[in-house]
Amino acid sequence: MKHTWTAALALTVAATLLTACGGTGGGSNEKVTLTYANWSEDQTPAMEQIAAEFEKQNPNVTVRIQTLPWTEYWSTLQVGVAGGTAPDAFWMLADHFREYAKGGALVDLSDTVKSAGIDMSVYPKAVSDSYTYEGKIFALPKDFDTNGIWYNKALFDAAGVPYPDDTWGWKDAQEAAKKLTDPDKGVWGIAAPIDPQGGYYNTILQAGGTILNADGTAADFAGPQAVAGLKFWTDLQAAGSSPTLKQLSDTEAVAMFESQKVAMYFSGAYWALRFSKNPDLKGKVDVAPLPQGVKRATVTSGIGNAGYAGSEHPEELKKFLAFLGGAEAAEIQAATGTVLPAYKGTQEPWLKSMPEFDLQVFIDAIDYSVPLPVAGDTAEWQGLAAQYLAPAWEGAKPVETAAKEYQDAVNQVLAKQ
């Protein structure tokens, strides 16, 4: 308890110092400092470049980039908002967004969008919709991601298995995973963790499931399509084609993939930069579309740039957020290969920044993408998944039973609102 309090206080004090540097008042020529928080070391250089560009155009504004570790990001932000010391601008995610919008913690950007003439259709609809609450826009999409199969060509070559391509169905993926698995070498065909975004959400949708009902009041994890989607993963576990859950707990799936212990990893576009920078993987990695089940599907989501409603410089903040949502900021992200920007037409430089990967896969996937399911306190019910689904993954419980129990738990959370 003490640790949390002291950490919270230290952060509060630090945040106060930061914002205090900016001075007060809203005069447009006064020196103003805005803080802009994110959770990614990898992306910080691009964020700094964007901030520098904004400062050049607005000489009276200084932007300070604040990078927090992912594990502390949300609690820090929450404490900051509650204590009135949150950063001015910060990254937002769809599964946390609703709590913040509902609580009045975010700046309403609806008027800014109108006055700055921002065309919302330049963003993937699935992403921009996830940052709209009761008809108001609270964040502009920064980037987006869809999922694909990251695969290790060297391991495929060694096992004599042809690379995945857009003709693959579930069976092909599962058979390839089996063939690629070589216990003697400590190599598995695929990583099958309990991963919603890169994993079972996609397969549930591919099986024709919906995850949530239309108005977000009930979950569907136990229906026949949902169970089929979950079984895709539990079958891989049962066949021994993946490291066990315990192994994946000790060493995360992405780390397994990077250390070339697993040949396939279903995940998002956001790993591209990291894989590209890893010298061990040079020339060995590529990406293919997810296999299809009954149909093609992938969830999509994206980071949004949001502002703190209690900011001392609302005008400058809105201007900055509009800039972050604009083409220039998108182009910087693309050219540096940082992420797949949300702004339509700016993705080309991103594709070219890492020609070794078939990144077009992620852009093509927009056509069959579905927004990440969010309802109620999404972070809470999503956090229960590991606990309820682990027995199914470990073969200790039938998938149907575990899925039903998880569904009941999710519905209980959804009923709370």
Place this chain on the structure above:
Amino acid sequence: MTNVTAKPARRPAGRRAGGTQPSGWWAVAFVAPATAGLIALYVWPFLSTLVKSFQDVPAFGPATFVGAGNYANLLGDAEVWKAFGNSALYTVIVLLGIPLAVALAALIEQAGRGRTIYRVLFFLPVVTLPVAIGMVWRFIYNGDFGLLNYVLSWFGVDGQYWVADPRFTIYAFGVVGIWMGLGINLIILGAGLQAIPKAVYEASALDGAGRIRQFFRITVPLLSPSIFFVTILTVIAALQMFDLIFIMLRSVNNTALADSKTIVYLFYEKAFVQFEQGYGAAIAIVLLIVIMIATALQFRLQKSWVFYG
């Protein structure tokens, strides 16, 4: 705190001759910053936690009074009981480190000039960042590539997934807890040892007592006030264990997390992940009461074993 600031006014002027002014003013001035800090950092957060524990506090926005509702829910919440169980088990394991610390402290005392080196070595974990400790032990405990299982394999023992298998996680954390607490305990016990008069040992040696007998008949009884102090500190720290869970399980999506939450981790999860600050506050208050009872109990029990000379 208030009586500290109030009393000096009634005390006669300071020792210095010729001091005409009462020292009360100065005392208040000097104590004020510390008092203000204490109120801002401890008293106020404590009171606001207490208030919140009777409220339903959403992430943002106004709180509503719910009376004892949080506490009633808490009693019926299996997760809370489980977390208390985990914390209790962890505490018991970490307490096993105290006999170890006593024995080590006595041995280090014998080491003569090398003492300082040993003290520094054992103290290092105390000044190491918990994050670094968590990372290192995660590597040691790794089921496939870990150091521990590698060493066990020399003896033909099959290793386990120490932190990924919920059957073992709390025990694995207990070992880390012992190791982390050893440094502080050794310092306190070492100071206690030096306060034991050498003459007692010499006299007992003349009477024919061996080293082992001296340890149990002289060292342990005369050291018992320090042992008692260390026990109190250890129990409080162990019941508050949080960082190891956070670093070794949560930050890496370890599936053993669901079964291995400690009470403070559960508090964190409720208050800062699930936006249920009122419920989290109630957990914190219950933990405070549990710690108070545990400490009071120890003070009661000490009468039967602590020897104050």
